[in-house]
Amino acid sequence: MDRIRIVGGNPLIGSIPISGAKNAALPLMIASLLTSETLTLKNVPHLADVAQLARILGNHGVDLTVVGKRLGDNGDHGQTYRLRAAEIVDTTAPYELVSRMRASFWVLGPLIARMHKAKVSLPGGCAIGTRPVDLHLQALEALGAEIELDGGYVLASAPGGLKGAHIAFPKVSVGATHNTLMAATLAKGETLIENAAREPEIGDLADCLNKMGAKIEGIGSSTLHIQGVDELHGAEHAVLPDRIETGTYAMAVAATGGDVVLEGARPELWQSALELLRNSGVEIEERENAIRVARNGSGVGPSSVETEPFPGFPTDLQAQLLALMSLADGTSTVRETIFENRFMHVQELARLGAHIDLKGDTAVVTGVKSLRGAQVMATDLRASVSLVIAGLAAEGETVINRVYHLDRGFERIEEKLGQCGAEIERLSS
Ligand SMILES: CC(=O)N[C@H]1[C@@H](OP(=O)(O)OP(=O)(O)OC[C@H]2O[C@@H](n3ccc(=O)[nH]c3=O)[C@H](O)[C@@H]2O)O[C@H](CO)[C@@H](O)[C@@H]1O
Numbered sequence: 391m392d393r394i395r396i397v398g399g400n401p402l403i404g405s406i407p408i409s410g411a412k413n414a415a416l417p418l419m420i421a422s423l424l425t426s427e428t429l430t431l432k433n434v435p436h437l438a439d440v441a442q443l444a445r446i447l448g449n450h451g452v453d454l455t456v457v458g459k460r461l462g463d464n465g466d467h468g469q470t471y472r473l474r475a476a477e478i479v480d481t482t483a484p485y486e487l488v489s490r491m492r493a494s495f496w497v498l499g500p501l502i503a504r505m506h507k508a509k510v511s512l513p514g515g516c517a518i519g520t521r522p523v524d525l526h527l528q529a530l531e532a533l534g535a536e537i538e539l540d541g542g543y544v545l546a547s548a549p550g551g552l553k554g555a556h557i558a559f560p561k562v563s564v565g566a567t568h569n570t571l572m573a574a575t576l577a578k579g580e581t582l583i584e585n586a587a588r589e590p591e592i593g594d595l596a597d598c599l600n601k602m603g604a605k606i607e608g609i610g611s612s613t614l615h616i617q618g619v620d621e622l623h624g625a626e627h628a629v630l631p632d633r634i635e636t637g638t639y640a641m642a643v644a645a646t647g648g649d650v651v652l653e654g655a656r657p658e659l660w661q662s663a664l665e666l667l668r669n670s671g672v673e674i675e676e677r678e679n680a681i682r683v684a685r686n687g688s689g690v691g692p693s694s695v696e697t698e699p700f701p702g703f704p705t706d707l708q709a710q711l712l713a714l715m716s717l718a719d720g721t722s723t724v725r726e727t728i729f730e731n732r733f734m735h736v737q738e739l740a741r742l743g744a745h746i747d748l749k750g751d752t753a754v755v756t757g758v759k760s761l762r763g764a765q766v767m768a769t770d771l772r773a774s775v776s777l778v779i780a781g782l783a784a785e786g787e788t789v790i791n792r793v794y795h796l797d798r799g800f801e802r803i804e805e806k807l808g809q810c811g812a813e814i815e816r817l818s819s
């Protein structure tokens with residue numbers, strides 16, 4: 391199993407290209423199930439989750455060609471994927487494939503919409519809470535699907551096709567919004583989704599669906615109107631830049647000190663985290679198609695924040711913030727409101743000398759003058775990268791075990807940080 395070795399203490403200086411967003415690329419790839427024509431996606435990141443989803447889609451009959459190069463090769467920006475589901479050959483998404491990642495469950499909506507039936511295993515994903523799928527199922531039932539649970543599978547059918555409905559989510563869910571939105575594009579009549587998630591990745595999917603012939607209004611708001619159409623067609627779309635990768639590297643620079651330009655980053659996608667860093671004394675300059683992040687000499691101020699659905703502070707940056715606040719001048723409080731078990735990184739950060747007390751859903755972080763390198767264990771995707779940030783800022787050597795979590799969501803992380811002066815390498819075993 392690969393490990394990452396870091397010798398901390400170097401400031402980060404240089405530039406880092408921001409990849410296409412994992413959490414946008416995945417639903418966009420799934421949207422290919424909705425049409426028999428070719429969907430071309432540009433700026434697709436090279437990630438383990440993308441490769442796994444390609445396997446899942448291949449099992450349903452999607453023909454996938456990769457025509458672009460990896461980010462950075464000859465200045466190319468990301469990979470270009472051509473996906474064509476001329477025919478759906480299998481409407482089952484098996485446990486072996488789906489259990490490894492959360493987004494794979496989102497094939498359910500498109501499969502019922504196009505094929506009027508589907509059998510999809512309950513999903514996996516980061517172990518950060520119970521992560522039920524009740525909202526997905528209730529919304530698909532409202533659209534007319536009959537749903538049964540059997541042997542860990544969701545069996546869904548809608549012999550006469552889906553019908554538009556009024557769906558008011560009792561809780562904001564990114565995945566349930568993606569699933570319902572895709573299903574509703576091919577339902578008969580009008581669908582109204584209230585309390586929809588407003589994450590930019592939802593907007594990216596909706597924009598792409600509209601290019602494919604869908605009729606979606608209200609993009610970017612919490613109320614989506616969808617007028618169903620008989621069929622969708624091919625389109626071309628570029629995956630939006632990864633706001634979580636952007637925030638992660640910004641926090642790494644804030645932790646180590648230095649000066650880095652995040653190429654391709656867009657400020658409006660992570661405004662809440664950007665403001666938090668600014669208020670903590672980190673210099674942030676918004677440029678056209680880039681964001682410069684710098685911290686020279688001064689310390690980092692503490693902060694108090696709660697994770698929230700977009701546009702609030704994202705849960706996917708909470709672990710990284712804890713790593714940074716471990717070195718702040720004072721005490722920070724960080725409340726996790728989205729996932730009930732997303733603090734696994736706390737005990738690992740403690741190995742490096744962080745002082746974090748967990749009080750229910752709130753982490754109280756007392757800043758220390760310095761961290762010291764240690765052996766640590768990655769427990770989930772964002773937890774892993776919080777250990778990378780802490781390791782970069784710590785004195786001495788940190789070795790992170792189980793880095794396969796990191797490969798699910800961070801493209802070429804050693805290379806991107808290494809070119810900014812970090813001493814970081816992958817130890818293959
Ligand atoms: C691949 C992807 O894009 N994953 C993201 C997505 O996950 P995911 O789509 O799984 O997260 P949701 O937005 O659905 O979850 C939000 C909350 O709603 C709850 N819930 C969700 C569905 C449901 O049917 N019932 C229910 O109770 C969840 O347990 C959680 O407490 O959004 C999360 C919240 O921004 C991010 O952390 C993940 O990175």
Ligand SMILES: C=C(OP(=O)(O)O)C(=O)O
Pocket residue numbers: 413491492493514515516517706771772799
């Ligand atoms: C939690 C995440 O992913 P997933 O929903 O696939 O587990 C994440 O991207 O931080």
